[in-house]
Amino acid sequence: MRITVIGCGYLGAVHAACMAKLGHQVVGIDVDHRKISALSEAKAPFFEPGLESLLREVQETGRLTFTTDMSAAAGNEVHFICVGTPQKKGENGADLSYVDASVEELLPYLSPGDFVVGKSTVPVGTAERLSNAVQAQEPAAHLVWNPEFLREGHAVADTLQPDRFVYGVSDGSEEHPAVAALDEVYAIPLSTGTPRLVTDHPTAELVKTAANSFLATKISFINAMAELCEAAGADVTRLADAIGMDDRIGRKFLNAGIGFGGGCLPKDIRAFMARAGELGADQALTFLREVDAINMRRRSRVVELARELCGGTLLGQRITVLGAAFKPESDDVRDSPALSIAAQLQLQGAVVTVTDPKALENAAKRFPELHYEGDVDAAISGSDALLLLTEWREYVELDPLTLIGSVGTARVLDGRNVLDAAKWRSAGWAYRGMGRP
Ligand code: UGA
Numbered sequence: 001m002r003i004t005v006i007g008c009g010y011l012g013a014v015h016a017a018c019m020a021k022l023g024h025q026v027v028g029i030d031v032d033h034r035k036i037s038a039l040s041e042a043k044a045p046f047f048e049p050g051l052e053s054l055l056r057e058v059q060e061t062g063r064l065t066f067t068t069d070m071s072a073a074a075g076n077e078v079h080f081i082c083v084g085t086p087q088k089k090g091e092n093g094a095d096l097s098y099v100d101a102s103v104e105e106l107l108p109y110l111s112p113g114d115f116v117v118g119k120s121t122v123p124v125g126t127a128e129r130l131s132n133a134v135q136a137q138e139p140a141a142h143l144v145w146n147p148e149f150l151r152e153g154h155a156v157a158d159t160l161q162p163d164r165f166v167y168g169v170s171d172g173s174e175e176h177p178a179v180a181a182l183d184e185v186y187a188i189p190l191s192t193g194t195p196r197l198v199t200d201h202p203t204a205e206l207v208k209t210a211a212n213s214f215l216a217t218k219i220s221f222i223n224a225m226a227e228l229c230e231a232a233g234a235d236v237t238r239l240a241d242a243i244g245m246d247d248r249i250g251r252k253f254l255n256a257g258i259g260f261g262g263g264c265l266p267k268d269i270r271a272f273m274a275r276a277g278e279l280g281a282d283q284a285l286t287f288l289r290e291v292d293a294i295n296m297r298r299r300s301r302v303v304e305l306a307r308e309l310c311g312g313t314l315l316g317q318r319i320t321v322l323g324a325a326f327k328p329e330s331d332d333v334r335d336s337p338a339l340s341i342a343a344q345l346q347l348q349g350a351v352v353t354v355t356d357p358k359a360l361e362n363a364a365k366r367f368p369e370l371h372y373e374g375d376v377d378a379a380i381s382g383s384d385a386l387l388l389l390t391e392w393r394e395y396v397e398l399d400p401l402t403l404i405g406s407v408g409t410a411r412v413l414d415g416r417n418v419l420d421a422a423k424w425r426s427a428g429w430a431y432r433g434m435g436r437p
Helices: 010-021 033-040 051-060 097-109 126-137 155-160 177-185 187-191 201-232 236-244 265-278 282-309 337-347 360-366 376-380 421-426
Strands: 002-006 025-029 064-067 078-081 115-118 142-145 165-168 196-199 318-322 351-355 385-388 411-414 430-432
Touching: 002 010, 002 097, 010 025, 010 051, 010 064, 010 078, 010 155, 033 064, 051 064, 051 155, 078 097, 078 177, 097 115, 097 126, 115 126, 115 177, 126 142, 126 201, 142 165, 142 177, 142 201, 165 177, 165 201, 177 187, 196 201, 201 236, 201 265, 201 282, 265 282, 282 337, 282 385, 282 411, 282 430, 318 337, 318 376, 337 351, 351 360, 351 376, 421 430
Parallel strands: 002 025, 002 078, 025 064, 078 115, 115 142, 165 196, 318 351, 318 385, 385 411, 411 430
Antiparallel strands: none
């Protein structure tokens, strides 16, 4: 099929490459010239495992091109909207200006029988509004909501083999022409048994925000248990293992630590609360305020623990922060708990060095006042305390026996509960975890 992908960020760049991999003829469109020229040379403008080799592979077939010119959408049958919906400045709601602008610019190029397919995460009600705009311009075109569930760090695999597809169509019926069109777009993953659900517009929009809210709630639940475990002298990692064995609960997303961050979960739960308020259903989501509060408390808790670990004061303590990205296998530092903790430690008088295998460039743009060191050995040398805040494999595999010779004082705070506490203690380290004795 002939496909347009509007927005070439984390979602769109991966989506465009994957659609070409599935055999379609794809053009990726973005207003950012630098992004487009990088992508045109098969360079990913951000770190995502497997993306660059996929870009090279599909560009060699001639099936994928990039441009800043919206008229390249003319003549295509399916137009995906993949632009960002960040949190509005000073408000909880989502900023829809990029979604609105991209649909507005696309309208003149629509032809009868075209499909505009929304993938961005939007407040419920957006699809209906955009659908009216599409039909006012081209009555024989259709708008579908087809939310995306990919995780950064696993984006290529999540796009090529997702858990499920959700198609939100105006009448919610299997007979809607968009269902057959999307079935053709996703023919390969559907042929391997990927389930797909057809819903109406509002249900499809809500599926995405409900899924992210559930994930955020699961993480804050286990972090609340971590607070209790600390008070009671229990171990939250063993608690999570034990409750996770009940398959109604499941062990995934039950890792207590410094909490969630990134460009999705934090802003999505806030936008969801804001939208519920507009719909007069705010009571239904007041629990998400608590989910957010528990999550933000984790960041202050780490600072307190670091102070305790350093003997009661952070003043002048040389602290090495291992990890700046909001999670491993990503260079994304949007709302990264690791960076926010590093900044708080520095404000309280610690001498902080931050290291990360991929995210230092982005981190330095957000927090230029912090000190960064790309070489992990140099970052650790002479340190008074190590704080593991993003669980990159190279940090999880650090050898406590080797390291002890290069630090000033052997103290480690495991913000993700991923280190073997017994091994670090027996090597002579003062070890603290999150919600562990
Ligand atoms: C999240 C969802 O998982 C995706 O399904 C969704 O498509 C995406 O948002 C989106 O809306 O676009 P992502 O932001 O890439 O994906 O990251 P997650 O893997 O969900 O992790 C979010 C945060 O939770 C990270 O900071 C991670 O460190 C933290 N986390 C995760 C925990 O603290 N504990 C856990 O057990 C799991």
